Amino acid sequence: MQFHDVSECREALTTWAIENGKFIHFKRVEKDRLEAKCNPPCPWRVYASVVNDTKIFEIKRYDGEHDCPREMNNKLISSKWIAKKYLNVFRSRPNYRVKDLALDILQRYASEVNKNRLYKAKAIAVELLRGSIEEHYGLLKSYIAELKRADLICFWVMEMFSKGCGILVSVVGQDGNNEIYPIAWAIVEVENEQCWTWFLKCLIEDLNIADGAGWTFISDQQKGLTNAVSTLAPLAEHRNCARHVYMNWKKTHKEHDLKKLYWKAVKSTYVEKFKSAIQEMKVESRAAYEDFIGRDTKKFCKAFISTSACSDVITSNIAESFNASIVEARGKHIIHMFEEIRCTLMTQQVSRLHKISKVHGRICPNIMEKIEKLKFDSREYTAHPALGGKFEVHFEDDKFVVNLGDRTCTCRVWDLTGIPCVHGLACIRFKNEDATTFVDDYYTVSRYLEGYKVGLEPIRGQRMWPEVEETIVKPPVIRRMPGRPKKKRRRAPEEKDPKCPQKKKRTGVQMTCQNCHQQGHNSRSCKNDPVEKIPKEKGKRGRPAKKIPQQNSLVGSSRGTRKEHPQMSISANANARQVANACQVKERALARKGVGVIGFEESGNIYMRMSSHNKVIHVNKEISSTSSSRIRQSNVMKVCSPQESQSKPTQGNDD
Incomplete structure (x- = not known):
């Protein structure tokens, strides 16, 4: 058997040993010879060397008899061997789990592999498929040249890659069907004012935004982005995301009622409703009201935003949706990440055009669905016509x-969205006209097709990219944070897990220190002196006795007389018997402490206990009422109450 070189010979022997469940070790591995043996006393041995003056390896000695048992934990299964063996599997199945990989190795080769070795093997396989970070950044200039050839990128992108980058930034719009429309995306070094200024400057030049008149930007409260927008587009409207504002506001105002009042004020479309909402907030919490007013409400409340944008959006949810759609792409190297985003959006454009081509109406389908819902809600509104095409719409007291x-x-x-509101639809219904004729042209199918008229172009493969003789771009310094890298979006504290929506979080629960018994920290970080915990008083054991009802429930008869209700009478008598039995048990226990005859004033019970035995006789049950009246007073120790008997039972004369 011959091989091209020593590495090929060694790899073949390793694969054979793993498939047959044997553990061999290579005693000698050199350029011109190789020797492998099994663990003694097994006689298995292989010797191979170079044939004459060629580089071809040939096995010259082979003792193929194994008398050793099968190895169930073969150490020859290394991470590199697994990566090469399962390279095609990872190519076809990028999300192949380590757990499935371990089960497959156990079924095929009857050997268990450490989990850390499997994770390392997956990382090696991914690097073999994707290439290293250095290789990707070295190909950036050629990749940019190919994008320019396909007319997919502007010349200003060259400036970005000259320094090396690491964070993805994007600009996302909204089309006429209320769907996300990615406009531009780029990689920058860090998220600061300098990078945002460069990115927005390129965007403004490419879209001819000029001073920003008639344009609207929506973002979070990142200081660098806010300063960049105000500097480059001073006349543009800059809205802040109401959800980000709420998360900052909630840090000091966590009540659930305040949350409802916050969103009620934010979603109020006219000033009077807004003032009413913040007055309710002021009554609930004055501190929350003052904090809310001090956050520049004109940037995130619908009552103050401009009506020129034909949109009432006050959150950055469309950007978050785009970010969620590229979660898997963000975990890849830079060129593969850009390519996956480009291919996904290129395919998405085709599917959207195919979907909209089946629409026969004037308005986009998502907008029509919204209008139909508002039509149904307008049934409760009454329109009263006036001169000049005006109407007065009544609904309850408004x-x-x-x-x-x-x-x-x-x-x-209607002013904010360009879509008729429920009041406008009530007037349109009164005039018996078509509601779609009153919708803004922005939501029409023709305008939608115009927006997707120019799409992303396909590009050639890496082998056909043009060669660029320029300085090779080096990757930025990777700052590894502690812990496992997180890919998923961090949910808000009150946001539920979609996989387990019924599971409650412990958000807002304050921990109590077991050392000083104060809230806000635990015993590990406690710096206070230990405090002795006061034990709680133990309650009385057993079921508490039921109280005797003072009067029974009475109902009137048809003749005017009052009779006792039979069901209520039975329940009252049963309760009375239970209380009487419990009272007798206590009285018997007190009677055992004395000798003679003992009587109790409250219950009227009389007991007798002889000195010769411990038995207590209930005299009321043993004798009749007439004989009990003949008992001499001299034989009765004392007629007392239960409270007096508990203190000291009195003994009478033995008769």
């Missing part, structure tokens, strides 16, 4: 003025 000619309403919903 009145709104609608102008169909100007397509406006005093609730400002």
